[in-house]
Amino acid sequence: MAYHLPNCSSLQVISFPVVQLHLNRTAMRASQKDFENAMNQVKLLKKDPGNEVKLKLYSLYKQATEGPCNMPKPGVFDLINKAKWDAWNALGSLPKETARQNYVDLVSSLSSSLESSSQVEPGTDRKSTGYETLMVTSEDGITKIMLNRPTKKNALNVEMYHEIMHALKAASKDDSAITVLTGNGDYYSSGNDLTNFTDIPPGGVEEKAKNGAILLREFVGCFIDFPKPLIAVVNGPAVGISVTLLGLFDAVYASDRATFHTPFSHLGQSPEGCSSYTFPKIMSPAKATEMLVFGKKLTAGEACAQGLVTEVFPDSTFQKEVWTRLKAFAKLPPNAMRISKEIIRNREKEKLHAVNAEECSVLQGRWLSDECMNAVVNFLSRKSKL
Numbered sequence: 001m002a003y004h005l006p007n008c009s010s011l012q013v014i015s016f017p018v019v020q021l022h023l024n025r026t027a028m029r030a031s032q033k034d035f036e037n038a039m040n041q042v043k044l045l046k047k048d049p050g051n052e053v054k055l056k057l058y059s060l061y062k063q064a065t066e067g068p069c070n071m072p073k074p075g076v077f078d079l080i081n082k083a084k085w086d087a088w089n090a091l092g093s094l095p096k097e098t099a100r101q102n103y104v105d106l107v108s109s110l111s112s113s114l115e116s117s118s119q120v121e122p123g124t125d126r127k128s129t130g131y132e133t134l135m136v137t138s139e140d141g142i143t144k145i146m147l148n149r150p151t152k153k154n155a156l157n158v159e160m161y162h163e164i165m166h167a168l169k170a171a172s173k174d175d176s177a178i179t180v181l182t183g184n185g186d187y188y189s190s191g192n193d194l195t196n197f198t199d200i201p202p203g204g205v206e207e208k209a210k211n212g213a214i215l216l217r218e219f220v221g222c223f224i225d226f227p228k229p230l231i232a233v234v235n236g237p238a239v240g241i242s243v244t245l246l247g248l249f250d251a252v253y254a255s256d257r258a259t260f261h262t263p264f265s266h267l268g269q270s271p272e273g274c275s276s277y278t279f280p281k282i283m284s285p286a287k288a289t290e291m292l293v294f295g296k297k298l299t300a301g302e303a304c305a306q307g308l309v310t311e312v313f314p315d316s317t318f319q320k321e322v323w324t325r326l327k328a329f330a331k332l333p334p335n336a337m338r339i340s341k342e343i344i345r346n347r348e349k350e351k352l353h354a355v356n357a358e359e360c361s362v363l364q365g366r367w368l369s370d371e372c373m374n375a376v377v378n379f380l381s382r383k384s385k386l
């Protein structure tokens with residue numbers, strides 16, 4: 001069974017074997033017809049039901065067709081197969097007939113809740129921007145880069161990292177005066193997409209970690225080098241790399257609903273986005289340690305008091321107030337703003353690139369640690385959240 005498909009989301013990674021297995025089964029029994037109908041319905045679902053549900057479907061399918069889990073437990077690094085094994089094994093000695101019935105019931109509930117959904121899938125207008133994971137617009141002198149995976153809390157998958165770099169490079173050359181990064185939906189961003197860890201290349205986890213470090217270094221480098229005023233409009237909670245990068249922005253406006261959380265130790269990881277350098281400078285070494293080492297989550301007000309956030313607005317008026325202000329900023333002479341940013345930031349650039357390189361190298365090692373692997377497995381098998 002192929003568990004890793006190049007350039008596929010984790011959702012496909014898990015759903016594919018389920019569908020393939022379904023197609024291979026031909027044995028007929030009394031309620032086999034309903035079961036087969038349900039298998040076909042799964043393939044027709046228009047909206048992705050999410051990994052948790054797909055693991056449930058997988059486990060029920062296996063239990064219904066093969067009985068209790070009889071496979072050896074996959075290794076800790078084999079994330080997808082381990083999550084699937086855990087789900088199947090958790091069904092214990094559930095009888096085959098019950099599993100089959102539960103599978104049919106689950107598919108039926110999914111069909112009614114997902115098929116009838118009139119909610120427009122976010123990103124449907126992506127053809128107008130050419131991006132899969134972003135909405136990029138340019139008007140009133142402002143290029144707005146909006147993270148657009150709201151159903152995933154705007155988690156940054158590999159494609160999004162590349163698209164943000166592309167959008168920043170384009171914005172640095174377009175005729176807008178300022179550039180804004182914000183999020184679509186209730187989150188600003190939940191940080192690195194933890195399913196990025198599941199697509200292991202032929203060179204194994206070492207190659208995966210090396211590629212991740214190269215990508216991260218290039219990604220953060222784009223923020224260090226960005227030449228125009230760069231403003232974050234933090235519309236909701238921010239996690240991980242979406243928080244650390246804020247130290248490289250020129251202004252950060254936040255809704256009072258936003259929170260700022262960098263749970264690196266909880267994830268067996270270490271700081272990135274130059275935060276090991278910018279945060280102690282912005283908020284003092286001790287306050288930076290509380291955030292980056294102990295994972296203390298800050299409210300928007302606290303982040304403002306620490307200097308990470310420029311100003312906080314009530315959520316009810318956030319968008320109106322912030323965009324009015326940004327439109328006024330965007331009318332200022334663009335060359336003067338660019339030159340002033342340069343004089344404020346340029347003497348730090350070399351240092352920031354060196355910090356970025358060091359952080360990426362340390363993280364490369366962290367990604368290979370048991371602490372990190374276990375945290376990712378726990379999230380993917382839904383044993384833990386932040």
Ligand SMILES: CCCCC/C=C/C(=O)SCCNC(=O)CCNC(=O)[C@H](O)C(C)(C)COP(=O)(O)OP(=O)(O)OC[C@H]1O[C@@H](n2cnc3c(N)ncnc32)[C@H](O)[C@@H]1OP(=O)(O)O
Nearest residue numbers: 050051151152153155190191192193194216240241385386
């Ligand atoms: C290569 C460069 C690497 C750079 C290094 C970066 C490091 C970091 O950014 S570390 C921070 C990583 N982020 C996290 O650990 C957050 C993990 N997510 C959560 O703990 C929770 O999802 C939450 C607290 C952010 C939100 O909880 P809740 O409101 O209960 O919503 P759900 O958990 O149901 O989430 C909805 C949907 O979104 C998926 N999702 C959310 N965050 C992530 C994520 N970071 N990675 C992958 N997927 C994420 C979640 O799985 C749900 O999906 P479905 O189950 O398919 O509905």
